[in-house]
Amino acid sequence: MNTPAPSAFPDAARTWNSRFSTEDFIFGTEPNAWLREHAGAWQRGQRVLCVADGEGRNSVWLAKQGLLVDAYDIAEVGVAKARQLAAAQGAQVDYTVADCDHFDYGEARYDGVAAIFVQFADPAMRERMFHHIRRCLKPGGVLILQGYTPRQLEYKTGGPPFASHLYTEDLLRAAFAGFDLLALREYEAELTEGSQHKGRSALIGLVARKR
Numbered sequence: 001m002n003t004p005a006p007s008a009f010p011d012a013a014r015t016w017n018s019r020f021s022t023e024d025f026i027f028g029t030e031p032n033a034w035l036r037e038h039a040g041a042w043q044r045g046q047r048v049l050c051v052a053d054g055e056g057r058n059s060v061w062l063a064k065q066g067l068l069v070d071a072y073d074i075a076e077v078g079v080a081k082a083r084q085l086a087a088a089q090g091a092q093v094d095y096t097v098a099d100c101d102h103f104d105y106g107e108a109r110y111d112g113v114a115a116i117f118v119q120f121a122d123p124a125m126r127e128r129m130f131h132h133i134r135r136c137l138k139p140g141g142v143l144i145l146q147g148y149t150p151r152q153l154e155y156k157t158g159g160p161p162f163a164s165h166l167y168t169e170d171l172l173r174a175a176f177a178g179f180d181l182l183a184l185r186e187y188e189a190e191l192t193e194g195s196q197h198k199g200r201s202a203l204i205g206l207v208a209r210k211r
């Protein structure tokens with residue numbers, strides 16, 4: 001039986017700060033593969049937001065591709081490591097320590113949003129976060145999102161152990177109704193993203209353009 005989902009992770013900052021309090025980059029320093037594959041949707045000089053960016057592997061890589069990158073995360077230890085990674089690689093990213101309900105997303109501010117493994121959010125928090133994402137994109141702006149499907153509960157190779165946090169195609173179609181879906185795919189792959197996302201995984205990827 002699955003563990004019943006809490007309303008949200010209590011004290012997420014403490015939990016994640018403790019997970020990040022190690023010299024290793026627990027999700028690695030290479031960008032997520034779905035993001036790397038689809039980031040050509042954005043052009044050099046465009047402004048992109050990395051939601052809950054953790055230790056910075058995605059924001060740093062995007063900045064090195066010539067994008068203007070803002071990133072936030074609730075865990076100050078993660079953000080400190082992200083700043084170190086950016087400095088070590090000569091990348092410029094505007095980092096903020098913030099939770100997803102309080103970050104200042106603005107309206108029609110971004111050409112792109114990267115939301116990679118942000119399934120800490122329960123359905124209510126997810127709806128608020130997706131609302132911010134829809135709103136902060138400019139018309140024509142593109143969201144690149146990666147998560148796990150409910151099948152991941154069998155694999156147990158990463159992600160939250162709560163079905164209600166996971167994504168299906170129908171869920172993402174409904175959340176981004178009115179966007180043009182450039183890619184929406186459920187698939188399986190071997191992940192090697194640090195120590196935390198490792199092994200056979202049930203994934204879903206979305207690339208969606210705001211009209």
Ligand SMILES: C[S@@+](CC[C@H](N)C(=O)[O-])C[C@H]1O[C@@H](n2cnc3c(N)ncnc32)[C@H](O)[C@@H]1O
Pocket residue numbers: 012016027032051052053054055056057058072073074075078098099100101115116117118119120
């Ligand atoms: C699975 S990690 C993914 C990190 C990063 N996106 C990546 O792909 O490497 C989830 C991230 O969400 C952050 N997080 C958890 N709850 C949050 C919240 N309420 N607001 C903002 N960030 C949160 C954690 O600190 C952690 O960095």
